[in-house]
Amino acid sequence: MSFPLLTATAALPAVGAILTAAVPAARRTAAKWLALLVSLATLALAALVAVRFEPSGDRFQLTESHSWIKDFGVRYELGVDGIGVALIALTALLIPFVIAAGWHDADPLETHSSRWRPTQGFFALILLVEAMVIVSFEATDVFLFYIFFEAMLIPMYFLIGGFGDRAHSGSDENAAAQRSYAAVKFLLYNLAGGLIMLAAVVGLYVVAGNFSLQEIIEARAAGTLDMSQGTERLLFLGFFFAFAVKAPLWPLHTWLPNAMGEATAPVAVLITAVVDKVGTFAMLRFCLGLFPEASKWATPVVLVLALISIVYGALLAVGQRDIKRLVAYASISHFGFIILGIFAMTSQGQSGATLYMVNHGLSTAALMLVAGFLISRRGSRLMADYGGVQKVAPVLAGTFLIGGLATLSLPGLAPFVSEFLVLVGTFARYPAVGIIATFGIVLAALYTLVLYQRTMTGPIKEEVAATMPDLRLREVLVVAPLIALLIGLGVYPKPLTEIVNPAVKHTMSDVKQHDPKPTVPVPSVEAAK
Numbered sequence: 001m002s003f004p005l006l007t008a009t010a011a012l013p014a015v016g017a018i019l020t021a022a023v024p025a026a027r028r029t030a031a032k033w034l035a036l037l038v039s040l041a042t043l044a045l046a047a048l049v050a051v052r053f054e055p056s057g058d059r060f061q062l063t064e065s066h067s068w069i070k071d072f073g074v075r076y077e078l079g080v081d082g083i084g085v086a087l088i089a090l091t092a093l094l095i096p097f098v099i100a101a102g103w104h105d106a107d108p109l110e111t112h113s114s115r116w117r118p119t120q121g122f123f124a125l126i127l128l129v130e131a132m133v134i135v136s137f138e139a140t141d142v143f144l145f146y147i148f149f150e151a152m153l154i155p156m157y158f159l160i161g162g163f164g165d166r167a168h169s170g171s172d173e174n175a176a177a178q179r180s181y182a183a184v185k186f187l188l189y190n191l192a193g194g195l196i197m198l199a200a201v202v203g204l205y206v207v208a209g210n211f212s213l214q215e216i217i218e219a220r221a222a223g224t225l226d227m228s229q230g231t232e233r234l235l236f237l238g239f240f241f242a243f244a245v246k247a248p249l250w251p252l253h254t255w256l257p258n259a260m261g262e263a264t265a266p267v268a269v270l271i272t273a274v275v276d277k278v279g280t281f282a283m284l285r286f287c288l289g290l291f292p293e294a295s296k297w298a299t300p301v302v303l304v305l306a307l308i309s310i311v312y313g314a315l316l317a318v319g320q321r322d323i324k325r326l327v328a329y330a331s332i333s334h335f336g337f338i339i340l341g342i343f344a345m346t347s348q349g350q351s352g353a354t355l356y357m358v359n360h361g362l363s364t365a366a367l368m369l370v371a372g373f374l375i376s377r378r379g380s381r382l383m384a385d386y387g388g389v390q391k392v393a394p395v396l397a398g399t400f401l402i403g404g405l406a407t408l409s410l411p412g413l414a415p416f417v418s419e420f421l422v423l424v425g426t427f428a429r430y431p432a433v434g435i436i437a438t439f440g441i442v443l444a445a446l447y448t449l450v451l452y453q454r455t456m457t458g459p460i461k462e463e464v465a466a467t468m469p470d471l472r473l474r475e476v477l478v479v480a481p482l483i484a485l486l487i488g489l490g491v492y493p494k495p496l497t498e499i500v501n502p503a504v505k506h507t508m509s510d511v512k513q514h515d516p517k518p519t520v521p522v523p524s525v526e527a528a529k
Helices: 005-022 028-052 082-101 119-138 142-151 153-162 172-208 213-222 229-246 255-262 265-275 277-290 292-318 323-343 347-378 394-407 414-429 431-437 439-456 462-467 473-491 494-510
Strands: 061-069 074-080
Touching: 005 028, 005 061, 005 074, 005 082, 005 119, 028 061, 028 082, 028 119, 074 082, 074 119, 074 142, 074 213, 082 119, 082 265, 082 277, 082 347, 082 473, 082 494, 119 142, 119 153, 119 265, 119 277, 142 153, 142 172, 142 277, 153 172, 153 265, 172 213, 172 229, 172 255, 213 277, 229 277, 229 292, 255 265, 255 323, 265 277, 265 323, 265 347, 277 292, 277 323, 277 347, 277 494, 292 323, 292 431, 292 439, 323 347, 323 394, 323 414, 323 431, 323 439, 347 394, 347 414, 347 462, 347 473, 347 494, 394 414, 394 439, 394 473, 414 431, 414 473, 431 439
Parallel strands: none
Antiparallel strands: 061 074
16 A cells, blocks of 8 residues: 555644643743654655646545545545645645744743743644644545534634733733634634534535545536535535635634734734635635536625625725734735635636635735734834834845735735736636726735835834844744745746646536637737738
8 A cells, every 4th residue: 555645744743733742841942843843844745745746647646545434424535636735735834934933922921920821732733733724635525624624723712812912902811801702703703604514514415425525526527416406505505604704705704803913923824824725725626516506606696705805805904003903804805816716717717716825825924924023022013113113123124025015916926926817817707806806906005015114114213223123043034935935936836837727627627617718809820911
């Protein structure tokens, strides 16, 4: 039997989480290094998955299938397509940076000797989330996917509620209450979505007789799946609701600003750059794959919701005074673009949406982690407490600027390619929707430049001059690779597109859609003469 590479890629961080949690309390530094080494080893396995994946080969590769709960037709089935490979690579890449950036976030608070932040638990929970997210990208059994889709909520709940941001303007009691509120809201929203999805999962089993994604897709293609139109639409809504909460899509988005605002910067990156991608990924894999006709039926409404997310999120980002909440609302706008690309039902739109998932993860990680370094120095999340930072910390300001420019999709940086493809793909089928979506780009430029202007430029405030050293070596090592990737993939995105495009073709085939023909006729060679 061949080596179970996909299982190993997910199991390694899970085992690492157990070992990290078991490190003695006094050996905090050892626990940190163990977690970092495990995350780097997981990255090596994820790179091996990418190397062994053949874009021109079968749709699902490196497959594993074992009987699990035989009486209910549940199997332990794993397999990856190009979209899954890209997102596994993103997850494995970001976790080492999340760990390194949060190196001191769970240390004991020396000024409050009675309080203890369990360092080992913090890093163990991060590794546990990584393991569950990777399984979600690999699972081709719907029930197996559902288990890990829901299970990742538990460690995230403790990361938000138990390890909140120290930069809080209120008292310790108020900060704890805000963290608790954000964590409970995150959990309740996502559990509600998960419970509705569970009913849809059971309904799918009643109709299909199994949970295998591949078998259900093949049965539908062969015309042997007996699923009425009404049943398909109800099941689609059950799945889509859960994924829209996770994504998050307006109006199910309100948990995200609270969660990102109260979490530490590395955990905020974990939320929006890693965990939330499971929602948009699942829309591509499960909504379009299992319920193609219902997906086309729901497309007009989903496009409207995506447009609202784009414009609404950007407008609220413009009005924010809190740095982290601004990034959170910007992410809501960006997820609107991703969902817009998915449901545009064009190859350019879906390729752009997949690239957007990866590039948004990189750009948000760069911006939020630098913002975290900034906030940890000044002890405040409010833009009004900053000014003139670029004069006292030029490296910090420079990396913050590049992260912000990537967020607004500046040409030459990776998000531009994905946003351009989404808009082109949308405009090809829905011109009016594409035109409205472009307003999100204008608003993105506004909130990004306002953020930079209010924090980095202007006269140097006395408190900034006293508390703002430039980036340290550890912090530079965290940010520099992300900046390099943003520039590299902005100039040369071919490595990603080669992996993603074949998977997008399969998805387009599932929904029986073809790219619209150009409305402007191309002149022939004879006419040109």
